Amino acid sequence: MSDTLLSRCLAKNIRMTSQRQIIIQVIEESDDHPDVDQLYLRSVELDNTISIATVYRTVKLLEEAGLIERLEFGDGRSRYEEAGEHHEHLVDIETGEVHEFYNEELETLKTEIAREMGYDLIDHRLELYGKKRKS
Amino acid sequence: MSDTLLSRCLAKNIRMTSQRQIIIQVIEESDDHPDVDQLYLRSVELDNTISIATVYRTVKLLEEAGLIERLEFGDGRSRYEEAGEHHEHLVDIETGEVHEFYNEELETLKTEIAREMGYDLIDHRLELYGKKRKS
DNA sequence: CTAAATGCAAAACCTTTGCCTCAAA
């Protein structure tokens, strides 16, 4: 079985509908970090009967199943991406572009800091906001 | 001149009103990380004519002046704290308690990561979510 | 006096929900 978002949904016994398939496909094909409205617009292009309520319900379902992740970049909207290898985000404050990165040292450090404070690290959020260096 | 939030506002030539003084006082006296509604309720106790619109306008003003900082902990609300020495937050996912911490290594690492990606680090957000270790 | 701040209520956003209909298993 190919390891697609769809197959992962089926593996979790998530009831599959034509609307969910469309939304799942849209999420898979998006390599930016779309908000619900963007997902909705892209889905409607493929099936103009999909309602935004269904998009909201579907992202909530997929998030709770651990198949997608919700991001917040400080504007009021939630953005989503497929869950996969863990990584962080660097947001270009001039263009809005989002770059992903992963740094092992950072991961270790976060866990250590939490432990020193008497906590088990369950989750974390990190975003860097930067301006492209001109030099 | 004592270094209070009020004096820092005056130093920036922010027009002072009785409502702003109250809200500023409330922010200074809060060592939790209140949202707008909490600030509003605490302010109303001191002056029952203050409206929540004024609280919204004031926190926006103070944030833009760099005198307070807006935090987001993943629920829909913005929380605020006085700007001061930079620090990060660890949120206890069981109690909601927020602990502050500072780690030099972390700061260095963030700046370095941004630079390696061709960016000057302008801002960043980091929250750790943890569960108190029982052992 | 003049420009800016406040209060109030309405509106603007984003998100959730009730209810009835429709479809998946």
Add this chain to the structure above:
DNA sequence: TTTGAGGCAAAGGTTTTGCATTTAG
């Protein structure tokens, strides 16, 4: 057939805004 999903529109929660009035400087 039964249980859950979708569509629609209404409602919720947070934040912003228009406008008339008041206040700081």
